[in-house]
Amino acid sequence: MEYNKLIAGMHTGDDVEGFYVLKDAFLKTTAAGKPFLSGVLADRTGVIDLKVWDYSGPIGERDVGKVL
Numbered sequence: 001m002e003y004n005k006l007i008a009g010m011h012t013g014d015d016v017e018g019f020y021v022l023k024d025a026f027l028k029t030t031a032a033g034k035p036f037l038s039g040v041l042a043d044r045t046g047v048i049d050l051k052v053w054d055y056s057g058p059i060g061e062r063d064v065g066k067v068l
Contacts, residue, residue: 008045022063023047027055 004018020041028038030053037055041048 006045007041007043007048010048022059025059025063027057 001015001017003016005014005016007020010016020043023040023042025037025039028036030036034054035056037050037052037059039050041050
């Protein structure tokens with residue numbers, strides 16, 4: 001796992017941990033009825049879409065713009 005990896009250097013499937021700004025967050029449901037989080041993370045190098053499967057909280061729309 002990489003820590004505080006810059007978004008510009010991220011690729012699909014990377015396992016990272018760090019501090020990023022949550023620009024958008026949407027709690028959604030799959031066609032099978034399972035909850036997931038869809039969102040956009042940002043840092044000084046760019047933005048990246050995210051999906052967290054089997055997600056039920058606590059981060060959601062109310063957390064947009066916070067550093068997480």
